[in-house]
Amino acid sequence: MDLVTNTTQPLSILYQDTELVAINKPHGLLVHRSMIASDASEFAVQLLRDQLGQRVYPxxxxxxxxxxVLLFALSESMNAIMQQQFMEGAVQKTYLAIVRGYTPDELTIDYPLCKDDGNGAVGVLQEAVTHLKTLRQTEIPVAFGKHPTSRYSLVELTPTTGRMHQLRRHMAHILHPIIGDRPHGCNKQNKLFKEHFEMNTMLLHAQRIEFTHPVTQETTTIAAPFQAEFRRMLGVLFGVGDLK
Known part of the structure; x- marks a missing residue:
């Protein structure tokens, strides 16, 4: 089972004006109702709607x-404008992930992906590009397979396309899967983290988005602090609780 947020607490609002609102989505919370996740009973759309007392549009x-960072519009017209910005690649998205092994200092992953409808690939190849930058590396005294130690990297990922599970699939493709990812990750590593660290969360964090606000025309940057489990693993693996 994935870690599911405790929704007795209000969603953390990172940004709000008359047109847009952004939250810090917890691990385990679906954005909206989905046929492929019938076990879920709470969704970010409904929780935020109830919290604000008005309709919201992811x-x-x-x-x-x-x-x-998860961004919502507060009207159908703003929703259409912002979705267009995302589709055109006008929104810069930055993620952080903890992955297996030592990654290169920098790398551009240009690897097309089959279109995925959430139930598996459906055959059409789509362009997919992700830029990777390694921020930290660590080696910890926990045996893995034939190796007496385990190595991990903290990476910054900047996608220039928006394919389903793009970052997860790209990191698996270069043999540095994101810790806690299923099904694209490494089951043996996931088991190691569960047994040694009681960690069952995927260590992928949408750190920041940047875009031109449609009303003010100003550059708007929204950043999200780490959720508790990601911050805990930063401490366990890299000896830091946050990044400066």
């Missing part, structure tokens, strides 16, 4: 397992 998606 202008992009985050995986259920991914935490971080």
């Amino acid at each position: 202008v992009h998606r985050l995986d259920r397992k991914t935490a971080g």
Whole structure:
């Protein structure tokens, strides 16, 4: 089972004006109702609607397992404008992930992905590009397989396309899967984290988005602090509780 947020607490609002609102989505919370997640009973759309007392429109998606910045419009017209910005690649998205192994200092992953409808690939290849930058590396005294230690990297990921599970699939493709990812990740690593650290969360965090506000025409940057489990693993693996 994935870690599911405790929704007895209000959603954390990162940004709000008369047109837009952004939350720090917890790990395990679906954006909206989905046929592929029939076990879920709470959704970000409904929780935020009830919290604000008005209708909200998610202008992009985050995986259920991914935490971080999630942006909503407060009207249908603003929703259409912001969705267009995302579709045109006018919104810069930055993620952080903890992955297996030592990654290169920098890398551009240009690897097309089959279109995915949430139930598996459906055959059409789509362009997919992700830029990777390694922020930290660590080696910890926990045996893995034939190795007496385990190595991990903290990476910054900047996608220039928005394919379903793009970051997860790209990191698996270069053999540095995101810790806690299923089904694209490494089941043995996921088991190690569950047994040694009682950690069952996917360590992918939507850290920041940047876009031109349609009304003010100003550059708007919204950043999300780490959720508790991501911050805990930063401490366990890298000896830090946050990044400066």
